[in-house]
Amino acid sequence: MNLKIYTATLLAFAPAILNAQSAAPPPDLTGVWGIYRGGPGSDPKFRPPAPSPLVLKPEYDKPYQERRAAESAAAQRGEQLANTGAQCIPYGVPTMMAVAIYPVEIIQTPKQVTIISEAFSEVRRVYLDRPQAKLEDVAPGYYGRSVGHWEGDTLVVDTIGIKPKVSGYRGMPHSPQMHVTDRLGLLSPEILHDQITIEDPVVLEKPVTYTVAYKRMPADYEMVEFVCDNNREYVDENGIVRLKLHDK
Amino acid sequence: MRILHAFRTGLCAVVLALAATFVLASPVWAHHSFTMFDMTKHITLNGTVTSFEWTNPHAYIEIDAPDEKGATKHWSIELGSPSILMQSGWKFSSIKAGDKVTLIINPLKSGQNGGFLSQATLPDGKVLFNGPRQEAPPAPTQK
Numbered sequence: 001m002n003l004k005i006y007t008a009t010l011l012a013f014a015p016a017i018l019n020a021q022s023a024a025p026p027p028d029l030t031g032v033w034g035i036y037r038g039g040p041g042s043d044p045k046f047r048p049p050a051p052s053p054l055v056l057k058p059e060y061d062k063p064y065q066e067r068r069a070a071e072s073a074a075a076q077r078g079e080q081l082a083n084t085g086a087q088c089i090p091y092g093v094p095t096m097m098a099v100a101i102y103p104v105e106i107i108q109t110p111k112q113v114t115i116i117s118e119a120f121s122e123v124r125r126v127y128l129d130r131p132q133a134k135l136e137d138v139a140p141g142y143y144g145r146s147v148g149h150w151e152g153d154t155l156v157v158d159t160i161g162i163k164p165k166v167s168g169y170r171g172m173p174h175s176p177q178m179h180v181t182d183r184l185g186l187l188s189p190e191i192l193h194d195q196i197t198i199e200d201p202v203v204l205e206k207p208v209t210y211t212v213a214y215k216r217m218p219a220d221y222e223m224v225e226f227v228c229d230n231n232r233e234y235v236d237e238n239g240i241v242r243l244k245l246h247d248k
Numbered sequence: 249m250r251i252l253h254a255f256r257t258g259l260c261a262v263v264l265a266l267a268a269t270f271v272l273a274s275p276v277w278a279h280h281s282f283t284m285f286d287m288t289k290h291i292t293l294n295g296t297v298t299s300f301e302w303t304n305p306h307a308y309i310e311i312d313a314p315d316e317k318g319a320t321k322h323w324s325i326e327l328g329s330p331s332i333l334m335q336s337g338w339k340f341s342s343i344k345a346g347d348k349v350t351l352i353i354n355p356l357k358s359g360q361n362g363g364f365l366s367q368a369t370l371p372d373g374k375v376l377f378n379g380p381r382q383e384a385p386p387a388p389t390q391k
Contacts, residue, residue: 226304243362
């Protein structure tokens, strides 16, 4: 064999060979994950770190604070003001990632990661094999459009296209330009963190970041269906949430 | 018989703690707050189940129970969702119409015959709570 050709061929393929050898498969996040709060005696490094402050631009902060004050005053009177919860509509991105103690199921394949929340059976599809679309090409919805890629052992998910009607983090308002980034990573085989960053150039003074911690559910756990077909809460003429009572 | 309680048992504390956790803890969100219920008051209902609705967003027990004068009153009692209830030992078939049960509830602040379940004693004597009482001690495996 011609040594020159051999050397040239080897050099040409060297980067690909080296890359293939160094690219370890990503961790497998597949499984059902329960909300992990970290109780007494738990390892502090597995607890979710404190969220960053939520700082809204003044024109959005004023009505937001007024609403919070009204909710608080109503609660003092023993009343709950109307909210999306009473309407029994899903939470959307990113709130669906942590609802009460409902677990989320992650199904990971090389081209797609699917996240299913037990509460409201909400589904996020994260495409790993294609780029993000332009915002103007995404129909505004509860889940928008999510694409993802691996940065080392961290799955980075980019989501756009959440419509303003969808209830935001801590009830914050948001614009159609809200951009959500999830960074999902295992801290151990049993503990998963999702660091969520919300950017919104219209509403937020600066991005807000919070972390949801999960603990792996037992391997035999089966997700429970959730269809909101018996919502007895309603909003009365004063905007207060009431409970429908049956008489038999 | 309807007995009014205003006690502070460990259970009461747990329910309040759960309620507070659901409502206040960031960044985890709950379906709704427990504002409409008086979580400091407990009422015991000894009665007959007329229906058990294993539904979302909440399960309900409909029950006929005598008041202090012996007159039968109907109550609608809200529980957690099936998902939450299953994490504390409930099944869709745990109770059925006709079963005699004892329910301890947090009543509606409005004074109407409705409430939020605190605990249920089933016909076989088994006691079930309205959701997990506390988080199991975590024992995560480290790498």
